[in-house]
Amino acid sequence: MSTSRQLEALAARCLVLGFDGLEPPDEARRLIELGAGGVILFRRNVRTGSQVRALTDEIRALAPGPVLLSVDQEGGRVARLQGIATDLPSMRQLSRHGEAAAESAGGLMARELTSLGFDLTFAPVADVDTYSENPIIGDRSFSADPHEVARLAVAFVRGLQTAGLAGCAKHFPGHGDTRTDSHLELPSLPHDRTRLDQIELVPFAALSGARVATMMTAHISLDGVDPGRPATMSPKVLGILRHDLEYDGVVFTDDMEMQAITDNYDVGEAAVAAVCAGCDQVIVCHRADRQLHVVEALARAMMDDRLRRERVEEAAGRLNELARRFDPRRRRQEPNEVLRTRESLSFAEDLRGNEEPIE
Secondary structure, eight states: OOOHHHHHHHHHTTEEEOOSSSSOOHHHHHHHHHTOSEEEEOGGGOSSHHHHHHHHHHHHHHOSSOOEEEEOEEETTEETTBTTBOOOOOHHHHHTTHHHHHHHHHHHHHHHHHHTTOSEEOOOBOOOOOOTTOSSOGGGSSOSSHHHHHHHHHHHHHHHHHTTOBOEEEEETOOTTOSSOTTTSOOEEOOOHHHHHHTTHHHHHHHHHTTOSEEEEOOOEETTTSTTSBGGGOHHHHHIIIIISOOOSEEEOOOTTSHHHHTTSOHHHHHHHHHHHTOOBEEEOSOHHHHHHHHHHHHHHHHTTSSOHHHHHHHHHHHHHHHHHTOGGGSOOOHHHHTTOHHHHHHHHHHHTTSOOOO
16 A cells, blocks of 8 residues: 555656745755656746756755756746846747747757756747737747747747757647736636637647647636636646647646636645646646645545546656656756857847847
8 A cells, every 4th residue: 555655755746846046945855855746947046057057956966766857938028047048039039030940949948958957948839829918928929820830839849859958838728819817817718629729729739749848738718618627627628638639748737826726726626636637747836835735635636536646657657758858967068168159149139130139
C-alpha cells in the first residue's frame, strides 16, 4: 500500500512552483526536494545572466530527479529576461518578417535560454487575435488569421526545439476572442465546435502535428462545449486536445492563482479537477501555502480514489521524458558566449524596424 509520503512525492511531480527573491526560500526548497515537477522564474528572480545560471544550477542540484526549469519569455511585452537575453519584438511584429524570421527568432531564444539553464519557454502564443480589444492577447498573437498563426507558430517552435529548448503553445483552446482578462475573472465564449474548428483550433492542430513539446490551457469557459467550467478543468475541452487533435505531450495549466480560478474554486480542488481532466502540470506561481495545498489535495484525491494514481503516473512520466529530452546540461555553453551578442542585437533591431524598443 502506498504511504502518504509516497503519494505526496508523486503529487509533487504535477506541481510547477514560483517564488519571490533571488534564492529559493525554505518552503520552495522543501517542495523541490520532495520532487516538484518544475520551477518557473520571473523578473523578480533574475538580475544578471551569471546569477540566473547559478540559480538554475542550484535548483537542479536540489531536485531528487528531473525538474523542468521554465520562464515565460515570449518577446515584446512578455519578457521576464529583459536586458539579460536579447529583447525580441512581439509576435505581431515578428509576423511581418515571415517564417524564416520566426524560425530564426526561435533558435536565437533557445540558444540564449539554454545557456541560462532553462528547459522550456512558455511561447509561442497560438491564440488567434480575432477581437481587437482583447485585454490580454493583442500583439502577443501573430495574427487575426488562424492559418497565419499556425504557419508562423510552427516555424517559431521549429526554431526553438531544433536548438534544444522546449516550446509551449498557449492558451488552449484559444483566448483571442475573449472580452475580459482571466487574471481578473473567468471569461466565457459562446463558440461551438464548428466555430472552434474553423478558427481557434487551427493553430493548435498544426502545432500538435508539428510535435510541439508542451501546451498550456486557458482559464476560459467554452459555453458551446462545457458551459461554466474553465477549460483547464474540463474533460470535454481537454478531450478535444487529447483525442481529436491526438496531442500526447505535456499539458500545463495556466497559473492557478489567477482570479478566474481563485474567485470561483478552492485551488487544491481545482488542481485535482485539472489533472483528472488531462492536465499534467499545475502552475502555482506565488504563494507557498497554495503550492503545498495543491500537493496535499492531489495526494488526498489519490488516496480517496477521486484521482486515479495511473493518471498522475502518466503525467509524471510525460514530464520525466520531456526533462530528459530538453536537459540543457547536454548543451553546456556559458551565458557570456551567447547572450546579447552583436549579431543577436542587430537581428532583433532589424525585426523591430520602426517599432519603439522595449523600455
